[in-house]
Amino acid sequence: AIEGLNSLQSNAALLARIRASGVNVQELSLPGIRLFLTRLGYSIDELDRLNAIHIAGTKGKGSTCAMCESVLLQLKKDGKPLRVGLSTSPHLIDVRERIRIDGKPLSREQFAHYFFDCRDRLEEGYGVSADKSSSPYPAYSRFLTIMAFHVFLQEKVDVAIVEVGIGGMYDSTNVMERPAVCGITSLGLDHQAMLGKTLPEIARQKAGIAKVGAKDVPLYTSEQPSEAMPAMHKQAALVGVCSTYPSMMHSLVGAHQRINAALALQLCDTWSRRILHEPLVDADNVISAVALHGLAHARWPGRAETLRLQGGANGPEIWRLDGAHTQESMQVCSDWYQKECEAAESEASTGRTTR
Numbered sequence: 001a002i003e004g005l006n007s008l009q010s011n012a013a014l015l016a017r018i019r020a021s022g023v024n025v026q027e028l029s030l031p032g033i034r035l036f037l038t039r040l041g042y043s044i045d046e047l048d049r050l051n052a053i054h055i056a057g058t059k060g061k062g063s064t065c066a067m068c069e070s071v072l073l074q075l076k077k078d079g080k081p082l083r084v085g086l087s088t089s090p091h092l093i094d095v096r097e098r099i100r101i102d103g104k105p106l107s108r109e110q111f112a113h114y115f116f117d118c119r120d121r122l123e124e125g126y127g128v129s130a131d132k133s134s135s136p137y138p139a140y141s142r143f144l145t146i147m148a149f150h151v152f153l154q155e156k157v158d159v160a161i162v163e164v165g166i167g168g169m170y171d172s173t174n175v176m177e178r179p180a181v182c183g184i185t186s187l188g189l190d191h192q193a194m195l196g197k198t199l200p201e202i203a204r205q206k207a208g209i210a211k212v213g214a215k216d217v218p219l220y221t222s223e224q225p226s227e228a229m230p231a232m233h234k235q236a237a238l239v240g241v242c243s244t245y246p247s248m249m250h251s252l253v254g255a256h257q258r259i260n261a262a263l264a265l266q267l268c269d270t271w272s273r274r275i276l277h278e279p280l281v282d283a284d285n286v287i288s289a290v291a292l293h294g295l296a297h298a299r300w301p302g303r304a305e306t307l308r309l310q311g312g313a314n315g316p317e318i319w320r321l322d323g324a325h326t327q328e329s330m331q332v333c334s335d336w337y338q339k340e341c342e343a344a345e346s347e348a349s350t351g352r353t354t355r
Helices: 002-006 012-020 026-040 044-050 061-072 108-128 140-154 199-209 229-238 256-276 289-296 327-346
Strands: 053-056 084-087 099-101 159-163 181-184 219-221 305-312 315-321 352-354
Touching: 002 108, 002 140, 026 108, 026 140, 044 140, 044 159, 053 061, 053 199, 053 256, 061 084, 061 159, 061 256, 061 289, 084 140, 099 140, 108 140, 140 159, 181 199, 181 256, 199 219, 199 229, 219 256, 256 289, 315 327
Parallel strands: 053 159, 053 181, 084 159, 181 219, 315 352
Antiparallel strands: 084 099, 305 315
16 A cells, blocks of 8 residues: 555656646646545535544644644543544654544554555546546545545544645645634745745735635634734635634743644634534633643654653663754754753753754
């Protein structure tokens, strides 16, 4: 299954030819994903059953998704724990991490089953389709997007948390027309060749997850740089959606993860009110015990993570793992690492910190 998936990597030469023809590659994305979903046997309306939480942004998307997952796993529907799906990218170690059910990546058997099921359905759909202008299969990332939708629908999840891949407006995940709620994490300069050179241009792309024709689907954003907000508000207003800050932005303590936690909490509270008709935060901004428990137990490997390993050549080792792909994120990563090292030194740790 992995070998077959890896064969679906985007063809750089093909993309170059499309660009040379003057066609906007991004604008082909959503019509293409709709076609593949049809071949898979789904209508776009069926994605509404996922009651999705759709999350875009530059920094903190994965962490916010993980926090939402952890909170929602504490909730119940009709006396039974929620069945929670999570779709993220990229993966840290294994591609199966990109599609999770109830906090766990798909097993090897599940991944292989759903991969080949999708591939076979797409082949069959292509064979009977009058439109032979596209490939039988989408490229790597888009295949995983429709595979995640397929998994979540087949597994009958109560909620799907869906992370945007790149941007938002033209991202394959934006094929969803009626999620339960949308959120945008902190913005920065990323993927500028595709999204634009300036922060307002990028903000417009991210705010493109505001749903046309779905004015009742809320859009929440973390506090953003001042130059980004007008573009975000304008894009949201074009489709009649009001973009707002989380009301409990200052209810949590901490550093940059407090911002992610506040957005995650707002998204989960809104989702719970809309789907379960139960608030997670009361009128006085008091957070429920189950929500606090979920936030406290959220884990996202490779993000501000400390590993303590035994049996190193020079004794126990301490590894500190984090990642960043923007200048601002690198500063946050550096600050976290410095504080962790200072704390370890003040405790006179006997472990060896590996940098």
